[in-house]
Amino acid sequence: MAQAASKVEDKLYLNRYLVDAGRAHIKVRPHTKPSPQLLSLLKLCPAHCYEMNSTGQVEIATDGCVECGTCRVIAEPSGDIEWNYPRGGYGVLFKFG
Numbered sequence: 001m002a003q004a005a006s007k008v009e010d011k012l013y014l015n016r017y018l019v020d021a022g023r024a025h026i027k028v029r030p031h032t033k034p035s036p037q038l039l040s041l042l043k044l045c046p047a048h049c050y051e052m053n054s055t056g057q058v059e060i061a062t063d064g065c066v067e068c069g070t071c072r073v074i075a076e077p078s079g080d081i082e083w084n085y086p087r088g089g090y091g092v093l094f095k096f097g
């Protein structure tokens with residue numbers, strides 16, 4: 001019998017994170033109106049780290065970041081974000097094999 005495919009959200013839930021408090025490894029450049037690149041991250045980040053705030057700017061909460069680099073490819077060249085790996089020992093710990 002075929003096994004049901006698991007959702008990405010289910011697999012992400014298995015990960016563990018060590019948050020480096022006060023040292024976010026990705027920063028969004030301050031802006032008044034988000035660029036198309038920033039807006040695309042609202043849908044493209046697999047961990048849903050990017051959100052629109054109540055005044056229309058894109059913000060990031062890096063706590064659940066899986067370091068896939070998608071946002072780096074899309075928004076770092078335009079200067080919309082600053083992307084670095086977390087310090088050693090911090091960040092995602094993959095648990096699904």
Ligand code: SF4
Pocket residue numbers: 026044045046047048049064065066067068069070071072
């Ligand atoms: S590196 Fe991947 S998971 Fe982390 S914020 Fe960027 S798109 Fe999301």
